[in-house]
Amino acid sequence: MEQPANHASAEFAERMRAFYDELKAAVSPESVSATAADRLVYSFDGSKQQGQAEVVVTPVSQDEAISTVGLAGKHRIPLYPRGAGSGLTGGAVPTERGIVLNLTRLNRIVEIDTGNLTATVEPGVICGDLDRKAAKHGLFYPPSPGSADYSTLGGNIMENAGGMRAYKYGVTRDYVLAQKCVLPTGEVFTTGSHAVKNVTGYDIARLLVGSEGTLAVMLEATLRLIPQPPAIGTVLALFGADEDALAAAQDIVSQPLMPRAMEFMNDAALACVRNYRDLPQLKPEANAALLVEADGPSLDDVREQLAKMMDVCRAHSPLSVETAFDEAERAALWDVRDSVSPAAYQLGDYKISEDISVPRSKCLEFVRGLKEIVKGYPDPPVVYGHNGDGTLHVTFMFDGQDDPRIPAVEKLVEEMFRLAVSLKGSLSAEHGIGLTKRKYLGIELSPVEIRLMKALKRAFDPDGVLNPGKIFPA
Ligand SMILES: Cc1cc2nc3c(=O)[nH]c(=O)nc-3n(C[C@H](O)[C@H](O)[C@H](O)COP(=O)(O)OP(=O)(O)OC[C@H]3O[C@@H](n4cnc5c(N)ncnc54)[C@H](O)[C@@H]3O)c2cc1C
Structure with missing residues (x-):
């Protein structure tokens, strides 16, 4: 086992040495790395924030993870x-x-229990892999973040990931029944139950959902599954103005219609996609798009639902409304939405991308307010997201992390958060607070809530060992 370079204080180095001595006896040498390459690679995440890993432990068993956390x-x-x-x-x-x-x-994937419609998984299972495995049993794991093909269920649970299907099916928290976790004391506990109903004491299993790795390390989770909906249909509606698209979306949510997904893209988002790839379904005159999807027990049922949704769209002067039921044709319509995030990188290699939420009926009001906020800024943001559930991603692109435009945009972002909260929304629909949003926490949470949250943190982790520096302002 290679020891890390010692750049820390003598007291820290002593504790690190003692940790190492005991770790050697508890985990295999292959599970530990302090190479410069690993320490660098594991010091980043998708936000491009960089830290400094001293050592990377990659347990091959739950016992190795438990020993590492306890030590x-x-x-x-x-x-x-x-x-x-x-x-x-x-x-x-x-x-x-x-x-x-x-x-x-x-x-x-420890078990798919078809009798109880549950899956028991370890934290490193990829979200999309569980959905694909469940589908082989005619079952469905609905949470589907845009990162479903590479993000883990551990990360999804600890961020309470949302995604494309939250409109109809809810977010990760709605599917977590039980969790097995380890505390920094080395104590292992299982919380929640495999039953659908459980009101015994505080709901710790769901408190841990969205706790961003600050309370406990999850080793195993039992998740609810539901039957696969047999039929799915998709609509791509293009509009000349984002206000028309958002008004149509608002009218859909105010009716007894239940799309499984409803995604919005503004003019800047569509411009990026056009420059990125040639998609004939994306007409050049379109300045906004809505992608709406419905599922149901039969194709006839889905056609009927989509017909009603298209009627709503048609009342808002769309440029075109296109439907697809076949998997390949549906995927072609989704190409427009799926291209937004990679296409935005044509505008720069660094982004500030926020994920505010507002009540579903307030998306139009939020976008109007956002336009006022960014009025004097020359590079309007790419706005897209799961507006069926009130989530909007507002993305500003830059040339590197030292781009001189960043301080001005940080001020706009703060105003935007205040707008979202004034509309009874939130700073974060699904990406969590982590490092990047902790300075804004007080915009949404009252001092009482922050005090209660800090008390919970101390109850789980009195020495502040787990994921320090996250959620709470420095
Ligand atoms: C292109 C793209 C699209 C995205 N789309 C969406 C989207 O639609 N919806 C959405 O919600 N998010 C989205 N995300 C954000 C991200 O993918 C999610 O937050 C995801 O849940 C993170 O999973 P991960 O495995 O990468 O976790 P990581 O980033 O590795 O970790 C996330 C957090 O969980 C903690 N953690 C991880 N595993 C454990 C564990 N076992 N026990 C305790 N704590 C743990 C970490 O400490 C950290 O605080 C997107 C990201 C990208 C790059």
Whole structure:
């Protein structure tokens, strides 16, 4: 086992040495790395925030993970749990010298229980892999973040990931029944139950959802599955103005219609996609798009639902409304939406991308207010997202992290958060607070709430070993 270079204080170095001595006896040498390459690679996440990993432990068994967490607690070494590192707020970034606990090799789907419609999984299972495995049993795991093909269920649970299907099916928290976790004391506990109903005491299983690795390390989770909906249909409606698209979306949500997805893209988003790839379905005159999807027990049922949704769209002067039922044709319509995030990188290699939420009926009001906020700024943001559930991603692109435009945009972002909260929304719909949003926490949370949250943190982790520097302002 290669020891890390010692650049820390003598007292920290002593604790680190003691940690190492005991770790050697508890985990195999292959599970530990302090190479410069690994320490660098595991110091980032999708936000491009950078920290400094001292050592990376990649357990091959739950016992190795339990030993590592317990020893970190015993020797008071900061420990940073990590899934795929696709988080967008720096949640997995090691802010102090410490241990990155890379959980990607704990990736067993332990059980699909078709009698009880549950799956029991380890944290490193990729979200989309569970959905595909469940589908073989006619079952469905609805949470589907845009990162479903590479983000882990551990990361999804700890960020309470949302995604494309939250409109109809809810977010990750709605599917978590039970969790097995380890505390920095080394104590292992299981919380929640495999039953659908459970009101025994406080709901710790769901409190841990969205806790961003600050309370406990998850080793196993039992998740609810539902039957696969047999039929799906998709609509792509293009509009000349974003106000028309958002008004149509608002009218859909105010009716007894239940799309499984409803995604919005503004003019800047569509311009990026056009420059990025040639998609004939994206007409040159379109300045806004709505992608709406419905599922149901039969194709006839889905056609009927989509007909009603298209009627609503047609009342708002669309340029075109296109439907698809066949998988390949649906995927072609989704290409427009799926291209937005990569296409935005044509405008720069660094982004500030926020994920505010507002009540579903307030998306139009939010976008109007946002336009006022950014009025004097020359590069309007790319706005897109799951507006069916009130989530909008507002993305500003830059040339590197030292771009001189960044300080001005940070001020706009703060105003934008205040607008979202004034509309009874939130700073973060799904990406969490992590590092990047912690300075804004007080815009949304009252001092009482912050005090209660800090008290909970102390109850789980009195020495502040787990993921220090996250959520709460410095
Ligand atoms: C292109 C793109 C699209 C995205 N689309 C969406 C979207 O639609 N919806 C959405 O919600 N998010 C989205 N995300 C953000 C990101 O993918 C999610 O936050 C995801 O849940 C992170 O999973 P991960 O495995 O990468 O976790 P990481 O980034 O590694 O970690 C996330 C957090 O979880 C903690 N953690 C991880 N595993 C454990 C564990 N076992 N125990 C305790 N704590 C743990 C970490 O400490 C960290 O705080 C997107 C990201 C990208 C790059």
